[in-house]
Amino acid sequence: MPAHLEPESAAAADNARTVMDGSDIGRALTRIAHEILERNKGGSDLVLLGIPSRGVPLAERIAERIASVEGYAVPVGSLDITMYRDDLRMKPARALLPTQIPQGGIDGRTVVLVDDVLFSGRTIRAALDALGDIGRPKAVRLAVLVDRGHRELPIRADFVGKNLPTSLVERVRVRLLGVDDVDAVTILGSEGEGA
Amino acid sequence: MKRHLLSAADLSRDDAELVLTTAEELRSLADRPIKKLPALRGRTVVNLFFEDSTRTRISFEAAAKRLSADVINFAAKGSSLSKGESLKDTALTLEAMGADAVVVRHSASGAPHRLAHSGWVRSSVVNAGDGTHEHPTQALLDAFTMWRHLGPKSGGSLDGRRVAIVGDVLHSRVARSNALLLRTLGAEVTLVSPPTLLPVGIESWPVETSYDLDAVLPKADAVMMLRVQRERMHGGFFPTAREYSRRYGLDGRRMALLQDHTIVMHPGPMVRGMEITADVADSDRSVIVEQVTNGVAVRMAVLYLLLGGSQPAVSTEGLPE
Amino acid sequence: MTTYLVKNASILGGDPTDLLIADGVVKEIGGDLSADGAETVDATGLVALPGLVDLHTHLREPGREDAETVESGTRAAALGGFTAVHAMANTEPVADTAGVVEQVWRLGREAGHCDVYPVGAVTVGLAGERLAELGAMADSAARVRVFSDDGRCVSDAVLMRRALEYVKAFDGVVAQHAQEPRLTEGAQMNEGELSGRLGLAGWPAVAEEAIIARDCLLAAHVGSRLHVCHVSTAGSVEIVRWAKAKGWDVTAEACPHHLLLTDELAATYDPIYKVNPPLRTAADAEALRAGLADGTIDIVATDHAPHPHEDKDCEWAAAAFGMLGLETALSIVQETMVDPGLLDWAGVADRMSYTPARIGRVADHGRPIDVGEPANVVLYDPSARRTVEASESASLSRNTPYAGMELPGRVVATFLRGRATVLDGKLA
Numbered sequence: 001m002p003a004h005l006e007p008e009s010a011a012a013a014d015n016a017r018t019v020m021d022g023s024d025i026g027r028a029l030t031r032i033a034h035e036i037l038e039r040n041k042g043g044s045d046l047v048l049l050g051i052p053s054r055g056v057p058l059a060e061r062i063a064e065r066i067a068s069v070e071g072y073a074v075p076v077g078s079l080d081i082t083m084y085r086d087d088l089r090m091k092p093a094r095a096l097l098p099t100q101i102p103q104g105g106i107d108g109r110t111v112v113l114v115d116d117v118l119f120s121g122r123t124i125r126a127a128l129d130a131l132g133d134i135g136r137p138k139a140v141r142l143a144v145l146v147d148r149g150h151r152e153l154p155i156r157a158d159f160v161g162k163n164l165p166t167s168l169v170e171r172v173r174v175r176l177l178g179v180d181d182v183d184a185v186t187i188l189g190s191e192g193e194g195a
Numbered sequence: 196m197k198r199h200l201l202s203a204a205d206l207s208r209d210d211a212e213l214v215l216t217t218a219e220e221l222r223s224l225a226d227r228p229i230k231k232l233p234a235l236r237g238r239t240v241v242n243l244f245f246e247d248s249t250r251t252r253i254s255f256e257a258a259a260k261r262l263s264a265d266v267i268n269f270a271a272k273g274s275s276l277s278k279g280e281s282l283k284d285t286a287l288t289l290e291a292m293g294a295d296a297v298v299v300r301h302s303a304s305g306a307p308h309r310l311a312h313s314g315w316v317r318s319s320v321v322n323a324g325d326g327t328h329e330h331p332t333q334a335l336l337d338a339f340t341m342w343r344h345l346g347p348k349s350g351g352s353l354d355g356r357r358v359a360i361v362g363d364v365l366h367s368r369v370a371r372s373n374a375l376l377l378r379t380l381g382a383e384v385t386l387v388s389p390p391t392l393l394p395v396g397i398e399s400w401p402v403e404t405s406y407d408l409d410a411v412l413p414k415a416d417a418v419m420m421l422r423v424q425r426e427r428m429h430g431g432f433f434p435t436a437r438e439y440s441r442r443y444g445l446d447g448r449r450m451a452l453l454q455d456h457t458i459v460m461h462p463g464p465m466v467r468g469m470e471i472t473a474d475v476a477d478s479d480r481s482v483i484v485e486q487v488t489n490g491v492a493v494r495m496a497v498l499y500l501l502l503g504g505s506q507p508a509v510s511t512e513g514l515p516e
Numbered sequence: 517m518t519t520y521l522v523k524n525a526s527i528l529g530g531d532p533t534d535l536l537i538a539d540g541v542v543k544e545i546g547g548d549l550s551a552d553g554a555e556t557v558d559a560t561g562l563v564a565l566p567g568l569v570d571l572h573t574h575l576r577e578p579g580r581e582d583a584e585t586v587e588s589g590t591r592a593a594a595l596g597g598f599t600a601v602h603a604m605a606n607t608e609p610v611a612d613t614a615g616v617v618e619q620v621w622r623l624g625r626e627a628g629h630c631d632v633y634p635v636g637a638v639t640v641g642l643a644g645e646r647l648a649e650l651g652a653m654a655d656s657a658a659r660v661r662v663f664s665d666d667g668r669c670v671s672d673a674v675l676m677r678r679a680l681e682y683v684k685a686f687d688g689v690v691a692q693h694a695q696e697p698r699l700t701e702g703a704q705m706n707e708g709e710l711s712g713r714l715g716l717a718g719w720p721a722v723a724e725e726a727i728i729a730r731d732c733l734l735a736a737h738v739g740s741r742l743h744v745c746h747v748s749t750a751g752s753v754e755i756v757r758w759a760k761a762k763g764w765d766v767t768a769e770a771c772p773h774h775l776l777l778t779d780e781l782a783a784t785y786d787p788i789y790k791v792n793p794p795l796r797t798a799a800d801a802e803a804l805r806a807g808l809a810d811g812t813i814d815i816v817a818t819d820h821a822p823h824p825h826e827d828k829d830c831e832w833a834a835a836a837f838g839m840l841g842l843e844t845a846l847s848i849v850q851e852t853m854v855d856p857g858l859l860d861w862a863g864v865a866d867r868m869s870y871t872p873a874r875i876g877r878v879a880d881h882g883r884p885i886d887v888g889e890p891a892n893v894v895l896y897d898p899s900a901r902r903t904v905e906a907s908e909s910a911s912l913s914r915n916t917p918y919a920g921m922e923l924p925g926r927v928v929a930t931f932l933r934g935r936a937t938v939l940d941g942k943l944a
Contacts, residue, residue: 133227
């Protein structure tokens with residue numbers, strides 16, 4: 001299984017600090033779902049596109065919540081940004097992840113990009129380029145579970161699960177049931193924590 | 196993946212599966228209004244075709260362009276008999292132009308190998324067909340086609356699937372590459388051919404052989420018909436075209452022997468009436484046209500995996516983030 | 517002429533002794549020899565062999581002087597320990613007349629590095645249609661005794677019969693390049709499991725063996741002698757063995773490259789390994805070595821075949837067939853035959869000097885090293901080891917398959933009728 005999908009083992013997370021557990025995540029997603037609906041004034045013309053890998057289950061969960069509130073299904077899909085990365089040529093060619101644009105496309109619709117962690121902003125820039133080659137949305141919004149700061153580009157999220165100030169040496173790990181074996185957001189490598 | 200793709204044997208199972216999964220992702224590009232990805236922007240791909248082949252060249256050209264690469268087409272005159280500009284001089288010219296990849300088709304077996312190992316060029320060399328030796332991207336697109344039709348039902352792989360390859364194996368680079376690649380992917384290959392068209396030493400290949408097409412067809416999950424040139428008759432390989440078709444051609448009667456899910460393939464161009472009849476070629480079982488579409492996606496995958504990063508893709512577990 | 521006092525040489529591997537070479541002959545052999553005014557050659561640790569005789573060389577002149585000339589080829593020969601070479605007839609123009617063979621013979625005399633015995637073509641232009649003027653060539657100054665269409669096979673059975681009969685008149689011999697042409701149309705490498713995998717057209721062993729069998733039967737039938745060039749397969753060795761057992765006058769040669777190299781090398785697609793007949797399997801090479809050891813294969817011949825750069829620096833199918841061989845022959849024979857104990861130095865003298873001279877009817881070469889005999893002598897150091905450097909060859913061409921290989925032995929000195937052509941490993 002490729003590294004980005006490997007479930008984190010409990011042992012590796014020994015010197016980690018859990019900042020969100022399963023229930024925290026659930027509540028955050030519920031709030032995000034409501035915020036999306038509020039901002040969009042309903043669920044019509046919405047398309048949720050998760051950025052693989054963990055953005056996809058997040059998008060699906062948000063879609064479920066929207067469905068239970070509005071009573072109909074909002075199109076969900078995935079958008080792989082591998083080929084649009086600005087660091088493509090710095091490492092060996094990477095395997096592609098699934099891009100699945102729902103039927104009906106994105107033209108004239110409000111696309112909500114969904115990702116687990118917002119950090120430098122480069123992933124989202126790549127996603128915007130990818131979207132541009134697929135169609136012309138009416139608007140693009142961004143929903144993230146965690147915003148850890150340290151933006152390198154002028155990118156910001158519209159909907160945030162948790163703002164998490166971090167230092168650059170720390171690593172933020174998001175685990176989600178279905179991909180991993182638990183729902184949790186942890187910070188690793190904090191100063192003064194473990195060996 | 197290795198730097199060059201010269202033979203299907205250059206691909207491990209992981210490499211081959213990586214190409215197939217990448218091709219699957221790239222195939223949907225054909226449905227988009229903007230059929231372009233930026234991955235190979237600024238890379239130069241040279242099509243070096245010493246043998247006429249519009250279809251394969253166009254396929255590679257489309258693949259490279261859809262990845263935003265610059266494409267230079269170089270149709271060099273010069274068979275192995277009348278040399279014209281030599282392979283070496285052509286290669287040195289390309290190197291001076293700064294090619295990142297050279298896609299080469301040549302009538303001499305081993306010419307891409309020479310290009311890759313002579314030190315004349317630093318680019319990646321992709322074999323688009325060399326003499327009677329190999330045609331690895333054809334085998335990849337054939338495997339991809341089979342995988343799309345047969346794969347999901349068997350858990351997403353070709354393990355244990357039975358593939359019959361029928362025709363002039365002796366002169367077929369497609370047969371060679373397919374035999375190697377299908378075996379790598381876990382399929383079982385049976386070559387069906389008159390004895391004159393099987394190479395000496397075939398017993399050492401990872402395949403079964405048979406002279407009896409009717410016996411092999413009912414068990415096959417995919418049947419691949421190879422082009423058989425009528426001119427082979429003059430070398431004594433078979434007495435008449437009619438006898439060849441009667442014994443080894445896929446016609447309506449034989450098509451009825453196939454299982455419901457069995458697909459019929461052909462690398463093209465077909466000699467209708469020789470190895471395959473019109474009703475078979477145009478039937479629902481035939482995926483011949485789809486093979487061509489898949490060819491672009493597969494070649495995009497190969498070019499991307501070779502040139503898209505700082506070096507060819509590492510296909511074993513644990514991809515770097 | 518300089519007198520040479522060779523000290524402590526081991527004649528054919530025997531106990532060290534001295535040789536005095538003067539006035540073109542071996543004057544004296546014995547311990548502690550001395551001679552006033554003689555140049556001393558210290559042959560401690562060296563083996564003395566009779567000057568080697570190559571029955572199969574391509575000097576390319578006239579016509580392909582871009583690949584080799586008589587001058588450059590005979591230099592390479594001398595450095596390889598040869599005092600006589602037979603120059604094959606596939607030049608441009610073909611050596612099928614007295615005029616051309618005399619030209620080649622004269623060029624050899626002028627160059628002076630070794631004796632050149634031109635081989636006459638069997639058929640006009642090597643076309644295989646009608647006999648060339650064999651008698652005229654035999655009577656010419658070149659005194660041709662060996663006739664060959666080498667490069668091509670005399671495949672027409674009637675023509676081969678006629679040639680075998682005709683040369684009896686002047687004690688000539690037909691040297692056949694055994695290759696059935698129809699079975700080998702477009703052939704590139706040995707036909708076997710590897711050729712099928714590499715997509716290179718195969719050259720089946722039967723195409724060589726069938727012709728050899730036919731020619732042995734023909735020679736027996738008309739009471740003529742036959743020489744078979746470059747035997748390359750185990751089956752061919754067996755056929756020659758069978759013919760000799762019948763008492764038929766058949767001789768055969770094997771080339772150094774067929775003793776050492778196999779068809780596996782073709783997997784590199786590097787045409788440096790492309791040769792005719794092709795490199796065969798390990799089993800074939802082993803059978804050749806055994807055949808050379810027991811005398812079924814009478815001689816080693818180099819089939820030295822120079823080619824210019826562009827004829828080898830290309831894709832396999834476009835490349836020419838052939839490898840250099842003069843400068844490495846003795847080392848390869850040491851590596852494959854002497855060191856493993858299959859042949860001793862007396863055997864080497866037989867296979868590379870006495871017998872080739874006898875087959876070619878060459879009078880003053882292939883003589884034993886003895887008092888009164890012409891001083892055609894090679895001094896060879898079997899304990900040396902050297903890495904083959906293509907760029908250091910005296911040949912004008914560079915197509916040696918041994919480039920970068922470490923081989924045993926080194927020719928230290930070569931004497932042609934008492935005159936040193938090579939001293940201290942270099943041209944004198």
